[in-house]
Amino acid sequence: MKLDQLRSFEAVARLGHFTRAAQELFLAQPSLSRQIAALEAEAGTELFRRAPAGVTLTAAGEVLLPIARRMLADASAAREQLDELAGLRQGSVRLGAPPTLCVSLVADVLAAYRSAHPGIELHITEGGSRSLVAAMDEGALDLALVVTRGEQRTPPATQLVPLLSEELVVISSAAAGEGERRELTLAQLANMPQVAFSRSYDLRVATDAAFAAAGLTPTIAVEGAEMDAVLRFVERGIGVAVVPAMVVIDRPGLRSTLLVRPQLSRTVNLARRTDVGLSAAARAMERIVFETVDRVAAPGTELARRVDVASRA
Structure with missing residues (x-):
């Protein structure tokens, strides 16, 4: 298996489309198709299911993908070693x-x-x-x-x-005055309007688990925000949020209060x-x-x- 074939295979698998993969790799689509066809011939089986809307991996393609990525990474590592x-x-x-x-x-x-x-x-x-x-x-x-x-x-x-190891803190708008408290318990936090992260965030998973363990239901003002939006919403006084302590450094528009009973960290x-x-x-x-x-x-x-x-x- 040649590296250019594996690189083309990985791009098609990741993007789900021959045309977009060819554009990313700066290849003519017929050249990309020939590389994939040669790889499938060597593998002795089809690697993609073709459809008008795009392609998906076959079972053989699913097996090959992590191997191809490791081989490409090893080749990149070899090049990086030469860069020394x-x-x-x-x-x-x-x-x-x-x-x-x-x-x-x-x-x-x-x-x-x-x-x-x-x-x-x-x-x-x-x-x-x-x-x-x-x-x-x-x-x-x-x-x-x-x-x-x-x-x-x-x-x-x-x-x-x-x-x-880093403490989790409750942030609030510096203009709103909530940050004047030295500490907040989880029970007190549950009654405050919160700007909640997307559920894909590790931080959201941790705070949800803490509320559930304490038998508490948080008050959600805004849900599903990403990091930049959470910080901006809190600065505007829409609600408070739980974040790692490092996030607050050099942000004069935010105040932080230690979360206690329980104290959360990561x-x-x-x-x-x-x-x-x-x-x-x-x-x-x-x-x-x-x-x-x-x-x-x-x-x-x-x-x-x-x-x-x-x-x-």
Whole structure:
């Protein structure tokens, strides 16, 4: 199986359409079709079900897809290893993170990385922690920042390195005055109008579970919002929201109040594969992630009282 055939196969599988895959790969559609036909001939079976509206994977295609992605990732890793000879003047890093980290820690990480290595292309994927771990296992990501609470299963070749433990806080509009309280119990929070995240968010799952365990029903003002919208709605005084402590840093329009009885927290981890070596560019990203965590949560900073940095000794 040739890499260009696997690359074409992966694009068609992901996009569900030959024309869109050809456009993405800058190929003429007949050339793409020939590559897929050659791959199917080598596999001895059809990989796609063709229909006027697009294509779907056959059972054989479902089996081949994760293998193809790993093979493409390994080839990319080999190219990245060769990029080391260029002294980090070229190459790329693919980093995944949940939206709650993209608006806080990840922004600082990328700024530091871009300053140190301006020639490296940075590719960011936002998503839930489980989907990011799955994407990394398939070779679609080099590293991922993921959130855990308690024990969490990961693929055998995935390692989670704890970075920090972070409190969840209740945010409110700085103009509304709700943030003048020092603490809020979960029962008090349940009676306040809330701006609730989309149910695809790890954070929404955690808060819903806390309310259910306490036998409480939250008061929802707005439901289904994404991170940027939640922050904007809260700033406008539409309701309050539960977010990680890091989200509030450098946001003067928001106030935060500690959530107690129960106090909720989460662990932020760096996820990496153990069966594939990191490129020089990815190793530099890993190092900058560690340095950024140590810097933003250093003693004396605004965040230090609500974040515990994990020991990496």
